[in-house]
Amino acid sequence: MFQMTVHNLYIFDRNGACLHYSEWNRKKQAGISKQEEFKLMYGMLFSIRSFVSKMSPLDMREGFQCFQTSRYKLHFYETPTGLKFIMNTDLSVPNARETLHQIYSTLYVDYIVKNPLCSLGDPLQSDLFSARLDTFIKNLPYFNPRAA
């Protein structure tokens, strides 16, 4: 039986700069520096999205949403302004788009966009944002810190 959990979360701006990264339950690191990991994550998802559209047997509406393996699931959500949210969870989470959209519309917009001290494009340096994000994730119905 899988324990429900969120492993980690990346936020990228439309240029590929990683604005934020948090992890809650990650048992294995990528074996490369964090900078390299962010570039790989962004670049690979860029390629996946392009491939998914090209190979689609139907006209696409919104594009790539998630992939899953035998042990985890990666969810992807892009806002109309090009901000990209990527979250790894366990397999019990069907589709985290709504969650990622909430993170954008309630946390990012409120604590970053509306914050005069935060310049768009810089890594997010708001402790309030990080704290609220942490609380939000831990309150998700599918989050269990001792899982996986």
Next chain:
Amino acid sequence: MTVHNLYIFDRNGACLHYSEWNRKKQAGISKQEEFKLMYGMLFSIRSFVSKMSPLDMREGFQCFQTSRYKLHFYETPTGLKFIMNTDLSVPNARETLHQIYSTLYVDYIVKNPLCSLGDPLQSDLFSARLDTFIKNLPYFNPRAA
């Protein structure tokens, strides 16, 4: 509910078989280019998925989904790769792909003395049986999507 298409690749990346049942949009490139792109991209995706995994992996990449279709991937122990695009109602087609391998591929190709492993599959019997198998799947509807 529907199955759009199915690719079978051998362990070297050669496309052994391709069938489509319900494809409304082509890729805009030749079939040869499309096969290379499919194999190459899935190779990269599988490598990426393992590297970025927050946990130790058991079996690796299985499927991805978009707002309109889902791609399922299954690799046999001998390195044969099955890729099937379906609509979103199919949760996980691994079992189906494994059946295609173990009942159709093994019976009509591996056990066929006229078929050399590594060549594109030229058995009409295989193609016909595969077509029947797909059309009998509970989630196949030819007028769908």
